[in-house]
Amino acid sequence: xxxxxxxxxxxxxxxxxxxxxxxxxxxxxxxxxxxxxxxxxxxxxxxxxxxxxxxxxxxxxxxxxxxxxxxxxxxxxxxxxxxxxxxxxxxxxxxxxxxxxxxxxxxxxxxxxxxxxxxxxxxxxxxxxxxxxxxxxxxxxxxxxxxxxxxxxxxxxxxxxxxxxxxxxxxxxxxxxxxxxxxxxxxxxxxxxxxxxxxxxxxxxxxxxxxxxxxxxxxxxxxxxxxxxxxxxxx
Amino acid sequence: xxxxxxxxxxxxxxxxxxxxxxxxxxxxxxxxxxxxxxxxxxxxxxxxxxxxxxxxxxxxxxxxxxxxxxxxxxxxxxxxxxxxxxxxxxxxxxxxxxxxxxxxxxxxxxxxxxxxxxxxxxxxxxxxxxxxxxxxxxxxxxxxxxxxxxxxxxxxxxxxxxxxxxxxxxxxxxxxxxxxxxxxxxxxxxxxxxxxxxxxxxxxxxxxxxxxxxxxxxxxxxxxxxxxxxxxxxx
Numbered sequence: 001x002x003x004x005x006x007x008x009x010x011x012x013x014x015x016x017x018x019x020x021x022x023x024x025x026x027x028x029x030x031x032x033x034x035x036x037x038x039x040x041x042x043x044x045x046x047x048x049x050x051x052x053x054x055x056x057x058x059x060x061x062x063x064x065x066x067x068x069x070x071x072x073x074x075x076x077x078x079x080x081x082x083x084x085x086x087x088x089x090x091x092x093x094x095x096x097x098x099x100x101x102x103x104x105x106x107x108x109x110x111x112x113x114x115x116x117x118x119x120x121x122x123x124x125x126x127x128x129x130x131x132x133x134x135x136x137x138x139x140x141x142x143x144x145x146x147x148x149x150x151x152x153x154x155x156x157x158x159x160x161x162x163x164x165x166x167x168x169x170x171x172x173x174x175x176x177x178x179x180x181x182x183x184x185x186x187x188x189x190x191x192x193x194x195x196x197x198x199x200x201x202x203x204x205x206x207x208x209x210x211x212x213x214x215x216x217x218x219x220x221x222x223x224x225x226x227x228x229x230x231x232x233x234x235x
Numbered sequence: 236x237x238x239x240x241x242x243x244x245x246x247x248x249x250x251x252x253x254x255x256x257x258x259x260x261x262x263x264x265x266x267x268x269x270x271x272x273x274x275x276x277x278x279x280x281x282x283x284x285x286x287x288x289x290x291x292x293x294x295x296x297x298x299x300x301x302x303x304x305x306x307x308x309x310x311x312x313x314x315x316x317x318x319x320x321x322x323x324x325x326x327x328x329x330x331x332x333x334x335x336x337x338x339x340x341x342x343x344x345x346x347x348x349x350x351x352x353x354x355x356x357x358x359x360x361x362x363x364x365x366x367x368x369x370x371x372x373x374x375x376x377x378x379x380x381x382x383x384x385x386x387x388x389x390x391x392x393x394x395x396x397x398x399x400x401x402x403x404x405x406x407x408x409x410x411x412x413x414x415x416x417x418x419x420x421x422x423x424x425x426x427x428x429x430x431x432x433x434x435x436x437x438x439x440x441x442x443x444x445x446x447x448x449x450x451x452x453x454x455x456x457x458x459x460x461x462x463x464x465x466x467x468x469x470x
Contacts, residue, residue, distance in 0.1 A: 020456065211258055
């Protein structure tokens with residue numbers, strides 16, 4: 001079985017969501033069933049880039065993770081693109097037998113049996129500004145596919161007040177899922193420096209909105225990797 | 236019983252450590268048994284500022300937290316100074332009866348029975364650059380004082396390579412405590428703007444050090460509130 005891999009990099013730290021700050025090796029898959037208007041990972045999404053994706057066996061993926069981490073167990077994040085398009089059963093079995101932990105980041109549009117073996121499943125339903133529409137039945141299939149030990153969390157990117165209202169409604173559907181909000185990043189060109197203060201200002205806007213509304217259940221976090229490294233790849 | 240309170244403010248988000256991003260009201264107490272060389276809260280530590288501290292009853296502290304949060308339960312962080320000098324039994328009982336959660340941030344030099352009722356105890360043993368010396372027996376008394384439901388975590392501020400080596404040894408003593416590392420902030424004057432890039436550079440240094448050493452157990456986080464608000468008080 002061959003996996004389509006856009007890039008494998010790390011160890012670095014997870015820059016967002018529930019595992020923010022956690023030392024992580026990222027396995028970024030190629031291919032996605034969504035085309036979010038503000039996608040920051042088009043090199044792993046748009047099939048125009050497919051010639052840059054590497055066909056790799058599960059063993060080859062695992063060998064690379066092990067090499068990058070020097071054989072010391074850590075968290076491996078399966079991201080994309082949408083990693084749920086592909087089958088990570090074997091990669092996870094190889095890693096977990098050596099004490100590695102696995103997190104998967106997906107929009108929640110496709111459920112896979114291997115979700116059951118994940119330590120963490122981050123579901124990121126896409127708000128209206130993405131141009132995509134969430135199918136909540138598919139989303140619930142993803143939750144149902146997780147195992148007893150899987151920590152399931154929801155992360156929503158917020159670009160504007162409309163996204164914010166949508167996130168509140170989504171949170172209302174799933175009151176038991178820990179929720180992480182993060183401000184959207186419209187500066188996604190890897191060749192341009194990010195505007196740090198603009199990025200911090202979007203975070204300030206979101207903090208102000210949530211706290212002034214007295215909505216105290218979500219945690220609000222920035223994209224720390226964007227503050228640290230801009231849109232540079234491989235960190 | 237009267238509490239010495241330096242400030243009560245929020246709701247804002249927790250800027251560091253295990254609860255980073257969490258909507259929080261802060262109760263900052265006055266007085267501290269330590270004098271860290273790089274203290275960023277001297278207004279709550281140095282007794283030269285004691286005339287700015289407010290003598291408040293537990294009811295008055297609680298009323299102010301409830302007013303600021305509009306009566307909607309959230310996390311209340313007891314910080315300082317060293318909040319463990321004082322008795323928060325009554326404040327916590329008032330808040331927890333209404334669904335509020337309590338976190339306490341302390342160096343771990345003084346244990347109190349009310350630690351047993353905390354949801355989160357953040358122990359921040361101070362590294363050599365602080366000029367203080369940790370008494371590990373006292374530190375362990377703090378852990379022993381927590382309850383079955385208390386999440387206990389360790390947070391260590393790192394200013395230099397010596398602090399870093401010390402943190403690795405401290406982590407070795409307590410392998411079961413989740414560990415958070417954060418780069419130290421030498422720019423603590425509330426009247427001066429912070430140098431954002433310097434702050435990010437210190438974070439990059441620490442990430443590079445941890446990942447290149449293959450030390451994958453700690454999470455590495457910045458002081459997010461400093462990036463967002465500088466050293467401004469009350470946010």
